[in-house]
Amino acid sequence: MADPGVGTGASRSSVRRWRRMLADERAESALYRDLARRRTGEDREILLGLARAEERHAAHWESKLGPRAGRLPRPALRSRLLALLARRFGSVFVLALAQRAESRSPYATDPEATATMAADERIHEEVLRGLAARGRARVSGSFRAAVFGANDGLVSNLALVLGIAGAGESARTVLLTGIAGLLAGALSMGAGEYVSVRSQRELLEVSAPVLTDAPQVLPALDVDENELALVMRARGLSAEEAQERSQEMLRTHDPAVGLRGGAGDDAHETVGTALAAAASSFAFFASGAAIPILPFMFGAAGLSAYLVSAVLVGLALLTTGAVVGLLSGGPPLRRGLRQLLIGAAAAGVTYGLGLLFGSVLG
Known part of the structure; x- marks a missing residue:
């Protein structure tokens, strides 16, 4: 036909x-x-x-x-x-x-x-x-420390700088406060990341399959090509074991036979080493925290310095959010905007509190 x-x-x-x-x-x-x-x-x-x-x-x-x-x-x-x-x-x-x-x-x-x-x-x-x-398993530890270290540095130091600015302090005081915040935060993040990774390595969950519509998918698969075997090999089974399990799944239409488990699931490195995570966290927090004080380091002062600082931090937050979105397979723009809104909210609240405390204590 x-x-x-x-x-x-x-x-x-x-x-x-x-x-x-x-x-x-x-x-x-x-x-x-x-x-x-x-x-x-x-x-x-x-x-x-x-x-x-x-x-x-x-x-x-x-x-x-x-x-x-x-x-x-x-x-x-x-x-x-x-x-x-x-x-x-x-x-x-x-x-x-x-x-x-x-x-x-x-x-x-x-x-x-x-x-x-x-x-x-x-x-x-x-x-x-x-x-x-x-x-993801190979890079998750150091990547997590790097991205979130940079994000924490950006948000916390911008909030700190704007809080001091809201209290009416001079540009020199803002710069010194920002440098102190950079050093204190980077050291704290590095130490905290080291302890966190060491204590939580075995508690992280591995990626789990989500083939919830297996009863509908399995009967339509090409038995001769049997692509279910690729799923199982991707999760660490040998070619022979994957072929055997996939054939059983096609016979029984039972996803529990092979979509979970596999030697590779438990063998993957999930968080990297504690020292690598701590070093990444320290370096990227310091890098992020340096961005809000860049205008002040180059002698800028007043409203223009704060505006430049906020714009630089906003661009950096968009970038880190987009990178997280790319790694997770999510929409990069949406993740970037989410990071930007969270950072802007934190900075705005801190600036408002600085204005309040400055007027009360002044």
Whole structure:
């Protein structure tokens, strides 16, 4: 039976959409191959497996287009951005973004995508979640200390500077107070991070799968390709054990068989070393805390100095929030704005209290 999409009855809008789908699938396949070239061992094999799956999806749209494929449009901006990041960095940030992209696949509601393709995309999200979890585990300790150390330095020292300014103190007093806050905060953060990491290493939770719609996904998967095995290999099982468990899951449609556990889940490094976390926390708190006092260090004073300080801190808060969003696979702009609003609220409250205490004590 001929594919109904290949006949003459296909509308121009359908052909345009199929071309766009084909371009995106090819771009995603190229993305996974680019990432695979930067990896070795299991990670490389898993990424190549994802690339082959996207090529099967591309073949579906090729068959619908037939000779009308013609010149394909450029892939979506998201796909082009991911490809650029993969070529430049090939890091956990790209995997986190790719995981988010897979979660927004339109195939579940696309009448011309097969049920197998929709199930594949849902499984790909879980595969990428497992790969990204490995990368997050390798950097989570030092990264957490770095990002939140910088954020604490930015917010606390800006609040301190504005609080002193609200009390009516001179620019020299503001600068000295800011330097004291930088040193005291950096030392406190470094010591606190060391103690925290040492005492909480074994209490951190590992990433857990969230394939809550497994009963609907499992029956539609391609038994011959069996991409469930990729999920389990991403979580640390050997190829043979992953194949065995995935076949049992397909037979029983029971997600409890293999979506949890695996030798790699407990073996991953989750927080880094205490010394590395403490050093990162100290250095990044000091870096963040230096930004609010930069105008005063260069001799600025008055309202202009406070405005420049607030703008610099705002830009830095947007950056740290966006970085956290990238690592977690969340929306970078939304995370950046959240960081900015929290910092602005803390600084505003402190400035108001400085005005109050300055008038009372003055």
